[in-house]
Amino acid sequence: MEVVIVGGGPAGGVAAKKLSDDGYDVTLFEKERIPRHKHCAGFISQKSIRLLESTDIDIRDILSELKGLHIRCGDATMELKLESLAGNVIRDEFDSHLIRRARDSGAKIVDASRVVDISRGEDGKYLVQSEKKAAECDVVIGADGVNSFVRRHLGIQYDRSNLGVTVEAEIPVGAEAITEFKETNHYDIGYVPNGYGWIFPKTKSGTVNAGLWIPRDDVKKLDQPLSAMFSHYIGNHDLSDQKVVPHTYLIPYKGTVDRFGEGNIILIGDAAGFVGIAGEGIPYAVESGFNAAEAVKKHNSGNASLEEEYRSTSEGLMEEINEYHVKFNRFFFNPTLFRRTIKLVEKDEYISSLMKKLTDESTSLKEIYRNISYSKLLLAFLKSLP
Numbered sequence: 001m002e003v004v005i006v007g008g009g010p011a012g013g014v015a016a017k018k019l020s021d022d023g024y025d026v027t028l029f030e031k032e033r034i035p036r037h038k039h040c041a042g043f044i045s046q047k048s049i050r051l052l053e054s055t056d057i058d059i060r061d062i063l064s065e066l067k068g069l070h071i072r073c074g075d076a077t078m079e080l081k082l083e084s085l086a087g088n089v090i091r092d093e094f095d096s097h098l099i100r101r102a103r104d105s106g107a108k109i110v111d112a113s114r115v116v117d118i119s120r121g122e123d124g125k126y127l128v129q130s131e132k133k134a135a136e137c138d139v140v141i142g143a144d145g146v147n148s149f150v151r152r153h154l155g156i157q158y159d160r161s162n163l164g165v166t167v168e169a170e171i172p173v174g175a176e177a178i179t180e181f182k183e184t185n186h187y188d189i190g191y192v193p194n195g196y197g198w199i200f201p202k203t204k205s206g207t208v209n210a211g212l213w214i215p216r217d218d219v220k221k222l223d224q225p226l227s228a229m230f231s232h233y234i235g236n237h238d239l240s241d242q243k244v245v246p247h248t249y250l251i252p253y254k255g256t257v258d259r260f261g262e263g264n265i266i267l268i269g270d271a272a273g274f275v276g277i278a279g280e281g282i283p284y285a286v287e288s289g290f291n292a293a294e295a296v297k298k299h300n301s302g303n304a305s306l307e308e309e310y311r312s313t314s315e316g317l318m319e320e321i322n323e324y325h326v327k328f329n330r331f332f333f334n335p336t337l338f339r340r341t342i343k344l345v346e347k348d349e350y351i352s353s354l355m356k357k358l359t360d361e362s363t364s365l366k367e368i369y370r371n372i373s374y375s376k377l378l379l380a381f382l383k384s385l386p
């Protein structure tokens with residue numbers, strides 16, 4: 001069975017590796033020359049590491065390891081220690097590492113070649129046309145990110161008001177200056193309305209990635225341009241005299257698309273809206289890549305279409321994102337509630353244990369929600385009243 005993957009980000013890269021490992025004939029088209037730049041803060045959580053290790057991908061050589069997270073909301077702060085391996089990467093290196101692993105497993109990689117058309121012949125095979133080459137295949141996996149061509153080709157909408165807008169820059173600061181950030185990712189919740197600011201240090205590259213995230217519909221409510229707020233934000237962290245080239249980019253944050261494909265064409269990663277709390281997308285891109293690979297195998301040995309199989313292999317992930325991450329985002333981006341919660345972390349053991357679970361990510365949000373003791377929560381909030 002021949003598989004074409006459109007897009008060489010983490011979703012496409014791991015799907016290509018998995019399917020090639022299983023003996024499928026895989027061609028991956030990427031529109032940019034690899035290594036390509038991706039606007040991203042580059043946080044690789046413990047969940048991302050676990051998933052990558054499960055398919056034998058080791059990223060230690062390119063990972064700037066982290067010890068913890070520092071979260072500030074107004075006058076409240078909390079420190080969370082990371083108990084297992086996590087860190088930050090430069091996405092150019094990370095994504096090309098995944099592509100290399102896919103190539104080692106046998107995938108054919110065609111880079112600097114944008115996919116411009118997909119058609120289906122009478123024999124049921126698809127013809128995927130890129131700028132350089134065409135490939136015939138039985139199934140197509142759209143892993144082409146937030147502005148997905150494959151999604152548009154299928155006429156599947158992703159509501160623009162479900163997008164977040166980011167402005168970010170990779171700022172060179174040098175290895176010495178970077179020690180100031182103590183191998184800790186910094187989050188400033190509520191720095192912009194319903195959003196946050198971040199500073200993620202990368203010891204290996206001597207850079208920090210700084211940025212702001214805000215729901216798209218809230219940008220027009222700002223009384224100054226987001227770029228001006230970004231300059232102010234990095235100024236507050238003594239980063240403004242450095243060479244800074246900020247970029248704006250989009251990110252899905254309010255759940256997945258309604259339809260995950262059609263026939264034997266499916267969507268994974270950002271193309272399908274698989275993004276978790278606060279814009280963390282890499283682990284869910286990887287997981288949806290695994291689900292797609294599993295669906296291809298089932299489709300190959302059964303009668304159902306790839307889209308039907310994928311819907312079934314992705315059921316758990318869809319529920320996790322649509323039900324729980326979207327719900328949690330409402331709490332995360334409510335500064336009043338979030339500030340009160342983090343003030344309680346030091347005072348209340350139960351709240352502190354919940355936050356630990358969230359950071360560790362070995363438990364799904366669904367499990368965390370299901371096991372919440374509302375009486376303990378209520379007690380903690382009552383204790384916090386003046």
Ligand SMILES: Cc1cc2nc3c(=O)[nH]c(=O)nc-3n(C[C@H](O)[C@H](O)[C@H](O)COP(=O)(O)OP(=O)(O)OC[C@H]3O[C@@H](n4cnc5c(N)ncnc54)[C@H](O)[C@@H]3O)c2cc1C
Nearest residue numbers: 007009010011031040041042043115144145269270281282
């Ligand atoms: C500013 C910012 C910060 C972020 N920070 C984090 C973070 O710290 N941690 C985290 O986990 N997530 C983060 N995310 C989210 C994360 O970047 C995405 O969720 C993740 O990259 C999705 O992976 P993907 O493979 O689905 O898509 P992408 O990584 O976007 O890859 C899609 C690929 O498809 C290619 N492509 C597009 N169209 C075509 C075409 N027609 N033909 C061929 N190729 C095509 C693109 O060039 C691209 O290489 C951040 C996002 C933003 C915007």
